Amino acid sequence: MKLQKIGWSGLISILAALTIGEFRFIPNSQFKIINSQALAQTQAERKAEADRLLDQGIEQYQISQFQAALQSWQQALIIYGEIKDRQGEGKALGNLGNAYFSLGDYAKAIEYQQQLLAIAREIKNREGEGAALGSLGLAYLYLGDYAKAIEYQQQVLAIAREIKDRQSEGKALGNLGLAYFSLGDYAKAIEYQQQWLAIAREIKDRQSEGAALGNLGIAYSNLGDYAKAIEYQQQVLAIAREIKDRQSEGKALGNLGLAYSNLGDYAKAIEYQQQWLAIAREIKDRQSEGAALGNLGLAYDSLGDYAKAIEYQQQLLAIAREIKDR
Template sequence: MFDKNLDEMTEADAEKLLLRIAPRINEHAAAVAEQCGRLPIALCAASSALKAKRSLSPEDYLKRLRDKKERLKLHDEVRNLTVEACFSLSYELLNEELQRRWRKLAIFPTDFDAPAAAAVWQTDVEAAKDALAELEEYSLLEWEETARRYSLHDLAHDFADTRLSATEREQTGLLHAAHYLQILSTADDLYLKGNEAIAGGLSLFDNERVNIEAGQEWAATRFTGDEQAARLCNRYAGYGVYVLNLRQHPRDFIRWQEAALYAARKLRDRRGEGTRLGNLGNAHRSLGEVRTAIEYHQQALNIAREIGDRRGEGIGLGNLGIAHRSLGETEKAMKFTEAALKIFEETESPNANTARSWLEDLRGKS
């Protein structure tokens, strides 16, 4: 195994190595070290190249290093070894199944836990832990004891990504997106339990946010031609609506809801379409775009009536009441809120109390 070449150096040691070989790197040492992932073989190759090629400025070389393919081509003249070849040597020591599993880890944009690896590998968690431990022995995986999470070094990620076939990328992307949809749903469920569970739900979302967003993006960029992706895209906007409301900027929230709206329409999911329209109305109202919000709420109301969804009809009417109140249109707000209250009472909805309170306030202003 080739642990020395694949073991990450400290930031200070990495910069010291670069400057010892090529002093002219100067103030660019930190940036070059970062692009090289602080791996000895990459650092030696980069500094040697800058030492030998005097016409190549550190600034121009940094631009090259930002291309992952160029980083993998870094060549250490002393060892006569490229970064890619160095990873290949360790990769080829793995059996075929472990190779397959390792390259699938490139689907993770950031660190991950054992259950997530098990999900994309379609195996149980204990078997996943055994395989992850073996990959760590080959210096192909990093383990963070405190957080109890795994990660691929940036350059290892680049290498693994080049080994993924198109079919593997799509299959693994689907599994990754489906797993993190469930994580998002769990975060929302915890939040809805209230009390101490609220912090747990928000913490879970925060810890997994990068992977959750990657899962939603995967689904959102594929739903037009893939029914499974469309279902995932539709659900991402609904399964986490409460934590998303708290954690996302309204514009990001709108982007997710718009993608889900198009997915719901593709799936002919009228109830889902109505829900997404209502969420978009609320988001635009929070931005002060009340007229736009009213348009969305009216569309949501029309769908609720069309499919006989009394609960959705009540919510749509209530949202229209809130929107018109925001514009100071008290009479319209009262009309919609009274209609909403009637439905909430008929359906024994807990929203009835809120509607009564709103109505009393509106009557006091009329």
């Protein structure tokens, strides 16, 4: 029985980039007679407030306070609209799209990203255009529309190469690999991940290097080459510990557990899953906690210890219901 697979980590980092919903400008007709000096001061003050809200939302997002982040960015969006700051408006829209993506509302994420895309093209911001296209590609990927996902990521790749943004080029390649992986084309998935890995090493981006290695490990695992899968996941584990990325460390441990389980080494599989479980609980990642519990249950099931298998699956069931993961 195969254990639950851990998702790929090659997602574009889309926090402070430009990314989209319907927004109406709010007129301030009562201020029409203010003199130009006072208006300039008011504009500067309003922009400073919007910038503060934008940064506040980013801080909230980074600690998974998504609803609070949405509120901060909505307020920033209103102010940017009032002062006709199109770049700021685009940033707020993009971050709103990213937050809805994190909440699993891909339709709303797409709506916001499309608006960002329009603004980025209007103000000729190629970097923002690429970020919007990348986010759209990811949203369609999660909706299972792999053809559309590939189309958007190819556009990102073209822009990244045009503006010589090696980091975005690498992430686009990684996301293309993810799309081909989802289509079951592991050879093409590996080819794209290898290209991402090369760029990550070239620009010394350790986090992206770890993500590419992890994705390669998962691809080889799906091809049944568990020795190579273990080799890649061990490299991920070393990088995650070096850069103190606890979430990636946990997922690498979980993927190592899966590989050993597929090799029939259930004792080692359980050891790795227990380590992942401990990290998931430490960082309060309920989804990963549930996945680790489920994998432990399946390992004990393979060992014929059905009482323990049931115990772990019951714990997974409770978490799945709590986080509404149908």
